[in-house]
Amino acid sequence: xxxxxxxxRHEVTEMGQxxxxxxxxxxxxxxxFWYRQTMMRGLELLIYFNNNVPIDDSGMPEDRFSAKMxxxxxxxxxxxxxxxxxxxxxxxxxxxxxxxxFFGSGTQLSVL
Amino acid sequence: GQQLNQxxxxxxxxxxxxxxxxxxxxxxFNTWLWYKQDPGEGPxxxxxxxxxxxLTSNGRLTAQFGxxxxxxxxxxxxxxxSDVGIxxxxxxxxxxxxxxxxxxxITLSVRx
Numbered sequence: 001x002x003x004x005x006x007x008x009r010h011e012v013t014e015m016g017q018x019x020x021x022x023x024x025x026x027x028x029x030x031x032x033f034w035y036r037q038t039m040m041r042g043l044e045l046l047i048y049f050n051n052n053v054p055i056d057d058s059g060m061p062e063d064r065f066s067a068k069m070x071x072x073x074x075x076x077x078x079x080x081x082x083x084x085x086x087x088x089x090x091x092x093x094x095x096x097x098x099x100x101x102f103f104g105s106g107t108q109l110s111v112l
Numbered sequence: 113g114q115q116l117n118q119x120x121x122x123x124x125x126x127x128x129x130x131x132x133x134x135x136x137x138x139x140x141f142n143t144w145l146w147y148k149q150d151p152g153e154g155p156x157x158x159x160x161x162x163x164x165x166x167l168t169s170n171g172r173l174t175a176q177f178g179x180x181x182x183x184x185x186x187x188x189x190x191x192x193x194s195d196v197g198i199x200x201x202x203x204x205x206x207x208x209x210x211x212x213x214x215x216x217x218i219t220l221s222v223r224x
């Protein structure tokens with residue numbers, strides 16, 4: 001079975017540009033999570049969805065960040081405009097039971 | 113908010129040695145999870161614990177859910193080079209808005 005699929009694996013962009021990260025969860029999972037990982041802060045939960053509905057977005061750092069889940073098999077995390085401090089690894093995870101998360105391979109974002 | 117403490121930040125062991133890691137919290141959790149992250153990949157679930165005092169094994173890995181529900185331990189026996197990586201603990205409680213809280217991880221290095 002395919003795991004959580006994220007794209008792109010690496011993204012390099014310039015400050016001010018729009019960045020869109022994509023995620024395909026494991027088929028049949030009803031929870032989807034977006035995390036950000038940095039050396040300083042570790043793994044931070046940004047937002048999570050249940051049955052495509054955003055449940056908790058309190059971890060989204062600013063209005064520049066937005067996430068959507070138009071259907072059960074696709075989600076996006078958008079940063080507009082991007083800033084150098086947004087540079088991090090962004091992970092998508094999905095689960096059937098809320099606590100057993102399965103992570104994708106992540107998107108390494110560098111904002112210059 | 114809830115925080116999980118993992119220390120030390122890094123551990124260095126010789127191949128064949130056993131290693132123990134612990135994770136402590138100021139709050140009670142009723143679920144403990146241990147994840148491993150390889151370089152360039154997302155965290156992978158190793159062991160899940162659901163009951164205080166529970167001891168669960170997965171191959172050379174053994175994890176325990178502390179009696180106080182404020183800590184958990186992971187033991188790796190007879191370490192091998194592929195055990196290298198970052199080991200995260202995570203805790204959660206039941207409840208509609210329960211989130212998984214991650215520790216900052218311990219980086220394990222294994223000398224051949």
